[in-house]
Amino acid sequence: MTKLQILTLGAGAIGTYVGGSMALAGHEVVFLERPDVAAELKSRGLRLVLEDGEHLIPGPVVVDSLEDALASGNFDIVIFALKSYHTQSFIDSLPADHFALPTVLCLSNGVDNELALAETLGPDKVIAGTVTTAIGRRAAGDIVLERLRGVGVSGKHPLSEKLVTSLDEAGLNAHHYPSAADMKWSKMLTNLLANASAAILDMTPAEIFANPGLYKLEITQLREALKVMRAQGIGVVDLPSTPVRALAFAVNYLPLSISRPLMAKAVGSGRGAKMPSFHIDLHSGGGRSEVDYLNGAVVREGSKLSIPTPTNSLFTETLLALTRGDISLDTYRHQPEKLLAKL
DSSP: OOOOEEEEEOOSHHHHHHHHHHHHTTOEEEEEOOHHHHHHHHHHOEEEEETTEEEEEOSOEEESSHHHHHHTOOOSEEEEOOOGGGHHHHHHHOOTTGGGSOOEEEOOSSSSHHHHHHHHHOGGGEEEEEEOSEEEEEETTEEEEEEOOOEEEETTSTTHHHHHHHHHHTTSOEEEESOHHHHHHHHHHHHHTTTHHHHHHTOOHHHHHHSHHHHHHHHHHHHHHHHHHHHHTOOOOOBTTBOHHHHHHHHHHSOHHHHHHHHHHHHHHHHTTOOOHHHHHHHHTOSOOGGGGTHHHHHHHHHHTTOOOHHHHHHHHHHHHHHHTSSOTTSSTTOHHHHHHTO
């Protein structure tokens, strides 16, 4: 094994899972966190419940500023797994000598983060990645592996092969993907399912799929996204243990009466008992949502290509209005007919 020196930005669900797994495999990992969280993690350590049991990483190396992090070692890679709405804040916080920052493996959801990072760091400093494994977060630095699927890494960077090998040896089931766009957009298709609608209506994914009208809305948003992908020459690819091509086939070709029970089962097994991320963000009161980086990305690219995306527009505009507090959370709560009437 080639030992890597890794800087992980944040000890959230993905950061703890990937960074912690790499530390357990013998790599040198430093975590960057806010001062209060950094002190807590130094005190109690990291906890990872994986397939082979619970692991404690006592006394992890945690710093609370990027300057301290870069001064602590010569890193081979930075694990970037922040929410998409934090990407620009991270870029704005970079020091003037940010050229010293190592190559970044971007695992964030959405399709614009790598482009934004590359504009500042340079395209040779950014590797596109994605995580399909389901992770539950109990607290900062404390995660539970809910369903192992894998990690995708874009295969065109000189470090890609070494990264895939190291991630795979750490039990993360890593795979190469020649096209970063194919990989990231395919992952976004899975992120769209029963996400915005569940947040807007305060309904579970199972409830969304049980309603024929709402299910049709879910299929319509995916059809819009697939049209935008095709117009850009972006293909649908299967991700680790995630049959995205079968999803696209069902969306495009199966009658709704046949695809609905299949989709409901797939989404239910994929999400488990958890509410989707948009719902968690909306009800956390943080005032931010990734919807503009997922559904909103479909809308923006569709506009450039003159492809109508009314369903994705509805989801984006409505959820952003709820997030900003422009309309009450009760406006659409458990009122699917009210949302359906908007179209």
